[in-house]
Amino acid sequence: MCGFLYIQQAENFKASDKVIFDKGLDLLEYRGPDNKSSMLLQNQYFGHVRLAIQDISNGSNQPVDDDYSTLLYNGEIYNFKDFQGHFASDTLFLKDYLKKNQDLSYLDGMFSVLEVRKQSSDVTLYRDFYGEKPLYYFQNNEILIISSTIKSIIFILKTYKKLFLHSNKNAIEDYLMFGFVRDPLTIYENIFSVPRNSITVFQNGHIRSKSLFPYSKFNQDHFDENIFNCMHVSDVEPNLLLSSGIDSTYLLS
Secondary structure, rough: OOEEEEEEEEEOOOHHHHHHHHHHHOOOOOHHEEEEEEEOOOOOOEEEOOOOOOOOHHHHOEEEEEEEEEEEEEEEOOOHHOOOOOOOOOOHHHHHHHHHHOOHHHHHHHEEEEEEOOOOOEEEEOOOOOOOOOOOEEOOOOOEEOOHHHHHOOOOOOOOOOOOOOOOOOHHHHHHHHHHOOOOOOOOOOOOOOOOEEEEEEEEEEEEEEEEHHHOOOOOHHHHHHHHHHOOOOOOOOOOOOOOOHHHHHHHH
């Protein structure tokens, strides 16, 4: 489990703004106790907290930035070692993979990914088939905020923009009726969940989204392979919390 925070506005940020944004990133620290890093690039802020699973060295800390793009990533790619090249982690593999190919349907895993290419200000998000890794956004004509947790978005809006959001009545009705809030709604107005199984692009104030995985990709044939990979690919000891239900008992077997 990791987490990230991204902020963009039309004009460049001041250096002092980073202090506020880093405090927003602190609210994500429970998701990644092994490392916390951030950087300010003109009108963009990139922040990441890391739980080190693959490559426990500092070499896979994020944000990952080069002349081509900047990457923020939360998740785990179980089959990254099946591809050409020798990478210390799935993070470094994914950074290289996105330079050559935007088709993530060949990847098995759970992830939410943010990529900003240097040649444009477009922000591209990738979210796994089941939407296992959370990802939320707020956008108006002044600012775009994307985060792994709603708390960070609320903090930035209150502290930096002096903006207070109302609760979403439709979301409250959802929760009382179903016990959860249906995507893309959240408990706050104007904060939305990024669609699962999607590539979502933010471009000049507009949002467009399309499916990432074909539905035939995930079936029983892939399930056992995914379970095996996720238990054997990490550089730390895996653990299973057994509740003796059908799902955890199957995983144990």
